[in-house]
Amino acid sequence: MSVSDPVANLQALIRCPSVTPAEGGALSTLEAMLLPLGFTVERMVASEPGMPDVENLYARLGTEEPHLMFAGHTDVVPPGEEASWSHPPFAAEIEGDELFGRGAVDMKGGIACFVAAVARHIETHGAPKGSISFLITGDEEGPSVNGTEKLLRWAAEKGERWDACLVGEPTNPDHLGDMIKIGRRGSVSGRVTVSGVQGHAAYPHLADNPVRALLPLASALMDPPFDAGTPEFPASNLEVTSIDVGNPATNVIPARATFAFNIRFNDTWTADTVKAEILRRLDAAAADSPLRPGRKAAIYEIVWAERPSHVFLTRNNGLIASLSGAVEEVTGRVPQLSTTGGTSDARFIKDYCPVAEFGLVGQTMHMVDERVPLADLEVLTQIYGTFLSRWFDNALPS
């Protein structure tokens, strides 16, 4: 089977119902595409107590440096109500000039195009002057515990080293060529609980209402701003995402009140310094927050969410220039180099090699009727192909 057609590749992948953590046949389908191209394919199963095992795939073509990694995931989010789809989510039907299906843009489409680009590169130029590998997880949309992080460690322990990585996540807001992601903000979440004394709303002097102290604590985190942003990053931003008292009675002063927050921070902070600043603000606000009028110093507890996401910024010119140049050559657009959006698996890859992200237009990701224009699949394949040529021409073995 020829795998130089990204549309056929994507149809085959969409027809595998690989909702996290199910493999759904997606990695086997990808393996069947890569073997005829000469890749050595390995399937790595990751385990964690209390969680389902997840299958992952690592494939390499070539043994020499420089070594380029393409990273992504074959798992998809659930389709939701299948009846709401105009085409069944795992049928990969084409209507007009669009291909419908769960994962079409996030991100089986990116994988389908990169496979096609590699196939065309080999047809035109022969084997690459170096190595290409696919690092593909089945656990990106889920807890991301049995996925990229473990797969990278497993490969590195076998001696794999990479010079650069391209992640094929959808990065473009409106048109193919709008945006390359060269970094991501960090993310820290937590939950703050203030304790008071429960009582009758009509006898407040016998109680301590924790809500009175909770609100200034929440306000202190939201204002003033943490910073003004940098040339590469927007300003760090904290959102209070929930305030919970859990009290159905209007005449009872509650014993406890809780709020949750999430901050997305730029590279003027680390996860540790941003946590220290949050504690400093909470302590200052608590010292100043009466529970009952006249009583000083609220008592609060903070529980951090388990794993912060670390901020990163890629400054590798060979990678960014090859990618940006390829986008401009194929589309005529000069892509914006951006650090916006949520976290991605690039946060794990950055510990191993420089990483940038470029894929399809993300507008329908995770939605009912996720779909991709056929023309975009062809253009992305050409961009990836041009990137391959440019990167291998420019890269020097490290």
Ligand SMILES: [Zn+2]
């Ligand atoms: Zn994705």
